[in-house]
Amino acid sequence: METYNERAIKIIDEVNKVVIGKRDIISKVLTAILAKGHILLEDNPGVGKTTLALAFSKAMALKHNRLQFTPDVLPTDVVGFHMLSKDGESYRYKPGAIMCNLFLADEINRTSSKTQSALLEVMEEGKVTVDSVTRDVPKPFVVIATQNPIGSVGTQMLPESQMDRFMVRLSMGYPDMESEIDILKQRQNSNPLENVVQVVDRDEILHMQSLVENVYIHDSIYEYITQLVQQTRTNPLIELGVSPRGSLALMNMVKATAFLNERDYVLPSDVSSIFKDVATHRIILKPKARVNNITVDNLLDDILRTVKAPRILA
Numbered sequence: 001m002e003t004y005n006e007r008a009i010k011i012i013d014e015v016n017k018v019v020i021g022k023r024d025i026i027s028k029v030l031t032a033i034l035a036k037g038h039i040l041l042e043d044n045p046g047v048g049k050t051t052l053a054l055a056f057s058k059a060m061a062l063k064h065n066r067l068q069f070t071p072d073v074l075p076t077d078v079v080g081f082h083m084l085s086k087d088g089e090s091y092r093y094k095p096g097a098i099m100c101n102l103f104l105a106d107e108i109n110r111t112s113s114k115t116q117s118a119l120l121e122v123m124e125e126g127k128v129t130v131d132s133v134t135r136d137v138p139k140p141f142v143v144i145a146t147q148n149p150i151g152s153v154g155t156q157m158l159p160e161s162q163m164d165r166f167m168v169r170l171s172m173g174y175p176d177m178e179s180e181i182d183i184l185k186q187r188q189n190s191n192p193l194e195n196v197v198q199v200v201d202r203d204e205i206l207h208m209q210s211l212v213e214n215v216y217i218h219d220s221i222y223e224y225i226t227q228l229v230q231q232t233r234t235n236p237l238i239e240l241g242v243s244p245r246g247s248l249a250l251m252n253m254v255k256a257t258a259f260l261n262e263r264d265y266v267l268p269s270d271v272s273s274i275f276k277d278v279a280t281h282r283i284i285l286k287p288k289a290r291v292n293n294i295t296v297d298n299l300l301d302d303i304l305r306t307v308k309a310p311r312i313l314a
Helices: 004-016 023-034 049-059 075-079 113-125 177-186 202-213 219-234 244-260 268-282 287-291 296-306
Strands: 039-042 064-068 080-084 091-095 102-106 127-130 133-136 142-147 168-170 238-240
Touching: 004 023, 004 049, 004 202, 004 244, 023 039, 023 049, 023 142, 023 168, 023 202, 023 244, 023 268, 049 064, 049 102, 049 142, 075 080, 075 113, 075 127, 080 127, 113 127, 113 142, 168 268, 202 244, 219 244, 219 268, 219 296, 244 268, 268 296
Parallel strands: 039 142, 039 168, 064 102, 102 142
Antiparallel strands: 080 091, 127 133
């Protein structure tokens, strides 16, 4: 009988049909979904960020909505509003785009800070509040937001305090030559999204998320996670380190990583493999580091080398 771990791998296989040559990124996106987190894809336009999200929604049979975050998008477009009924005696709730299982926030950095805040509040609370009436969003619920680089015209980058709401920040990058040739051949006569088949349903995703929650973490792994995080806060070149919210995100991500590796316990390698994806967007460097061309990536590599990983016997 097929296990849930094997079903999860099949999701990756289906998405990989469309997003060619990016299996590692696909795996990390699924890891964040199983960890009940949200994903920020920061990259150049046209590399497949939107296609990635749509392929996941199809493979997991999730109700999905997509909203292009242009400057004229209002908070009510995201969370909804109350509309006066035809008889003029009552108000009816008109759901916003956020009321779905998988919400694709396209180019989140092109909209106003007020609209960004409305989205990020729902991401944090898992609830929509309109005119003092609170409603739960459907479960499972995940936001995949895309963001163009800071050099793009008309962008308004998310503040660091709001970037913390995303469990991971990922960058797909351009495909290699072989993968790009495959993409060109694949799209001659049809849209490859049509070939993605459903692997699981919403109830099965919820069950996988509960299995991830029950993955065992040894005390030494908790200490390893905490030591890594503490290093980001005490490093003399870092102005702002990883927050406690970031620690929780790292813990949940390593449990989901173990699950995808068909284990019900966490190994130190699970932590080191995902640490940078969880931590990078939560760190602000001091001017001294920027002047000396020291990057966040460099510092996190140093921290991983400095903090000794515990020895765990399977």
